[in-house]
Amino acid sequence: MEKKIIIHVDDDETQIVILEDNKLAEFYVEREESLRIVGNIYKGKVSNVLPGMQSAFVDVGLEKDVFLHIDDYHIEGVEKDDAISMKDISIRDVLQVGQEIVVQIMKDPLGTKGARGTTFLTLPGRFCVLLLNEKSIYVSRRITDESERARLKSIGDKHCPEDMGLIIRTAASNSTSEITEEEIETDIKFLLQLWDKIVGRIHKSGVYAMIHNELNIAMKILRDLFTHDVSEIYVDSEEQYMKLREYFEFMAPREVEKLKLYKDEVFIFEKMGIDRQIDRALKTHVWLNCGGYIIIQKTEALTAIDVNTGKFTGQDDLEETVFKTNLEAAYEIARQIRIRGIGGIIIVDFIDMIKDDHKNKIMEVMRENFKKDKSKNSIIGITEFGLVEITRERVSKSINEVLLQHCPYCKGTGKVYASKLISNKVRSEIAKMAKMSESDKILVNTHPDVAAHLLGEEGERVKLLETRLGKSIFVRADETYHVEQIQVSVM
Numbered sequence: 001m002e003k004k005i006i007i008h009v010d011d012d013e014t015q016i017v018i019l020e021d022n023k024l025a026e027f028y029v030e031r032e033e034s035l036r037i038v039g040n041i042y043k044g045k046v047s048n049v050l051p052g053m054q055s056a057f058v059d060v061g062l063e064k065d066v067f068l069h070i071d072d073y074h075i076e077g078v079e080k081d082d083a084i085s086m087k088d089i090s091i092r093d094v095l096q097v098g099q100e101i102v103v104q105i106m107k108d109p110l111g112t113k114g115a116r117g118t119t120f121l122t123l124p125g126r127f128c129v130l131l132l133n134e135k136s137i138y139v140s141r142r143i144t145d146e147s148e149r150a151r152l153k154s155i156g157d158k159h160c161p162e163d164m165g166l167i168i169r170t171a172a173s174n175s176t177s178e179i180t181e182e183e184i185e186t187d188i189k190f191l192l193q194l195w196d197k198i199v200g201r202i203h204k205s206g207v208y209a210m211i212h213n214e215l216n217i218a219m220k221i222l223r224d225l226f227t228h229d230v231s232e233i234y235v236d237s238e239e240q241y242m243k244l245r246e247y248f249e250f251m252a253p254r255e256v257e258k259l260k261l262y263k264d265e266v267f268i269f270e271k272m273g274i275d276r277q278i279d280r281a282l283k284t285h286v287w288l289n290c291g292g293y294i295i296i297q298k299t300e301a302l303t304a305i306d307v308n309t310g311k312f313t314g315q316d317d318l319e320e321t322v323f324k325t326n327l328e329a330a331y332e333i334a335r336q337i338r339i340r341g342i343g344g345i346i347i348v349d350f351i352d353m354i355k356d357d358h359k360n361k362i363m364e365v366m367r368e369n370f371k372k373d374k375s376k377n378s379i380i381g382i383t384e385f386g387l388v389e390i391t392r393e394r395v396s397k398s399i400n401e402v403l404l405q406h407c408p409y410c411k412g413t414g415k416v417y418a419s420k421l422i423s424n425k426v427r428s429e430i431a432k433m434a435k436m437s438e439s440d441k442i443l444v445n446t447h448p449d450v451a452a453h454l455l456g457e458e459g460e461r462v463k464l465l466e467t468r469l470g471k472s473i474f475v476r477a478d479e480t481y482h483v484e485q486i487q488v489s490v491m
Contacts, residue, residue: 003230007218007244008268009237016221017274024277024339025372026225029402030217036396037105037115039124039214041198042066045207046099054091057114058103061208064114066103070094072118074133100207108396123191123198126223126251127172127184128156130191131165142170142371155181159188171227187251219247225374226252234272236262281339281399288312288332292325296336298400302345305333309351322351323358326386330362334369343375343394350386363388409482417484422446423453427465429488434469441491444475450486451477 004019012032018025030036044060056073057065070091095101103117121132137156139149152168160166166188172179194212201211215223218240222233235241241261248256262268269275280286287293291312297304307329309321333348353359359382366388370377376393406412426444433442444454454475455462466473474491 001229003227005221005226005230005233006268006272006274007221007233007235007237007240009218009235009240014217014240015269016217017269017278018221018225019272019274022273023335024274024281025335026338027278027281027341027399028217028221036108036217037062037214038108038395039105039212039220040210041102041104041121041212042117043100043102043202043205043207043209043211046095046097046101049092049095049097051090051092056091056095058101058117059208060103060117061210062109062115064109066105066115066117067113068095068101068103068117068119072106072116072120074119102202102211107394110394110397122167123194124169124223125187125191126226127169127179127187128191129167129169130160130188130195131167132195134165135163136165138165138167140168140170140173143168143173145173148173152184155184159185161192218244222247223251226255228255230258233259234262234268235259236268278399278403281336282403286332286336288325288328290325290328292329294329294333294336296340296342298342298398302347303342305336305346305348307333307348307350319354319358322353323355323361326350326353326358326362327365330365331369334366334373337390337392338373339399341396341398343392343398346390346392348388348390350382350388352386366390409484416482419447419449419483420453422450422484422486426450426454426486426488429486430465430471430473431469433488433490434471437490439490440470441472441474443489443491444473445478445481445487445489446475447481447483447485448477448479449483451475 001020002022003025004022006017006019008015008017014030016028018027042058042060042062044058044066046056047059047065048057050056054070056068058068059065070089073091073094075089075094101119102121103119104121105115106118107116109115119133123130123132137153137160139152139156143149143152151174152172156166156168168184172184172187198212201209205211214220218235222244226233233244235244238261241259245256245259248259264271267275269278284295284297285293286296287310292310293308295306295308297306307326309325312321312325329350336342337346350362353362363379363382366379370379370390373392375395378391380389382388407414410416426446430442430444444451446454453461462473462475
């Protein structure tokens, strides 16, 4: 599979696309007015302690206080995953209002919620993540070869200080590229030097200060998602290109030639067919190559995905038709969830299948394709009714939340008042106007559909209204009017 990273930089926005075999796989946006703060480290002060929730809020100078749960608070002598020890500790025993504290952002603010923080500080590099409050060496679960895992753990044990921990990332594995011990050691040394600088800032800074600012989105994507199978990286900003080239020359000198400056006058997303793929990712219906389709609909509680055979009728065997539709849908659903950044609870309603081996194959495809997903996810087995439940970590806004806004008329419901209901409101407004004015002529401007309901067949409804009110009523249909827009005035 060929992977490409495409970076478009505008005055106040950066958009990044990851293509897999020229198909849109992931999409990221960062705007000046809403920069991501995940990874940032702040020095703040505890503003509230909630024993009933085992949580606290920390004022770090952001618009909303940072939420901190006791599971994300480092207590000296207690391991992070030691549930037995943590169970007997109350949040008010370790945190008090007014106490100064250093926190790192785990999740960006989302909707009405503020950011979520932790005191288990981490510093990610290209090959490793330095754990400042742990003393264990971990190897990425994506690395399955036992001898390679042992080799990497040995390197971690050798170069990581005893009072710290380390996660060795997938990018460090020789199964993906020939990464030397020296390159991993260089990465660890860089992170240790960075930590020394952060410690100095913690001691010198007052409260409500940002101690460490995470990389901008372009550099962060390259650090976290760049692997040997990325064949090309295009960026359409010379300034950003020079910054990324400097970063590459230091962090990945062997890969620097993959970075290319895009100079064509045609918009880079248009040139590479990305804009059309983004448009499709914003639609509710997604057509499959076989003629079937899936419908993706988000509610407040969950996202529902429905699979339909659509135009695909198959040959003679209904079960085989259903299986082929579900199989293609399984591939596409995994891809669409990544593209759209859908998080939380996801319910997939596959078309009912009779054969167990068909059901097992669908689950196998789903699990295999979700391995590509960097966000934590869990897939629960298929039910007898064809339902599959997926949970996926929500780490940022979805593509819909970033690129779309609620309709100013329907306020996001997707529906407006029926024309008949609006025509009834117009009749009521006409009656009010008739009582208030001595004029014998009333003019109504409204949408054509409302006008049709108001007039009735051959104008019978409006004639009856004229007789009842003793007024002449003129109805003007205006296609520029929204269906809920009306204007009633005297002539």
